[in-house]
Each structure stands twice: as C-alpha cells, then as structure tokens.
Amino acid sequence: xxxxxxQQTLEAEGFSVVEREIxxxxxxxxxxxxxxxxxxxxxGSFYVHTDEVQKTYTKxxxxxxxxxxxxxxxxxxxxxxxxxGRKS
Numbered sequence: 001x002x003x004x005x006x007q008q009t010l011e012a013e014g015f016s017v018v019e020r021e022i023x024x025x026x027x028x029x030x031x032x033x034x035x036x037x038x039x040x041x042x043x044g045s046f047y048v049h050t051d052e053v054q055k056t057y058t059k060x061x062x063x064x065x066x067x068x069x070x071x072x073x074x075x076x077x078x079x080x081x082x083x084x085g086r087k088s
Contacts, residue, residue, distance in 0.1 A: 001040075001062075003040065003083055006040045006083060007083060010083075010085035013085075014087055015038060015086060015087045016085070017083065017085055018083075019083055020081070020084055021079065021080075021081050022044075022074070022079050022080045022081075022082070023075065023079050024076070024077055024079040025074070025076070025079075026079065026080075027072070027074030028073050028074065029072060030070050031070070031071070032067075032068045032071065033065070033067065033068070034068065034088065035067050035086040035087055035088045036064070036065065036066055036086070037063075037064060037084060037086060038062065038063075038064045038085040038087075039064075039082045039084040039085065040060070040061070040062045040082065040083045041057045041059050041062075041080060041082055042059065042082060043059055043079075043081040044058075044075060044078045044080035045057065045058045045075065045078070046076070046080040046082060047073060047074055047075075047076075048063050048065065048071055048072075048073050049071060049072045050065070050069060050070065051070070056076070
C-alpha cells in the first residue's frame with residue numbers, strides 16, 4: 001500500500017493522521033499513549049519493542065500498538081519518517 005492509500009484508509013477508519021520525522025538514532029525510553037496507533041514507515045527504519053514483539057520496521061511496513069501498551073521506540077542510523085494514525 002502506498003502512503004496516500006494508507007492515509008485514506010486511516011481516515012476512513014476514524015484515525016487522526018500526523019507525519020513525524022525522527023532524527024538518526026533517536027530513541028524513547030518505555031512509555032505508553034492514551035490512544036491506539038497504526039503507523040507506516042515512509043523512509044528509514046524504526047524499531048518498536050513491546051513485551052511481545054521486538055521488531056525493526058523499514059519503508060512500507062506498518063506497525064500497530066494498543067492504547068496504553070508499554071513500549072520503547074527509536075530510529076536507525078538514517079532516521080525515520082512515519083505516517084501515524086491515532087485513535088482514542
């Protein structure tokens with residue numbers, strides 16, 4: 001799925017959509033959000049680690065997080081760009 005189609009799908013399913021750029025080797029310690037997340041990597045690489053899944057995603061891949069799911073996240077050597085859907 002391309003970026004435009006992904007955004008249209010998110011909006012049709014009631015997600016608010018934001019784009020985010022992460023600097024190279026950026027990272028966040030464990031945290032959680034009050035909303036669920038569905039995001040597509042549009043460039044670079046981005047990892048998400050939960051208790052169940054520890055994966056690095058690359059361009060075109062999609063990940064999902066449930067609301068209040070503890071996780072760590074970060075980008076690779078070239079940073080990352082994401083198209084993110086958030087739903088409360």
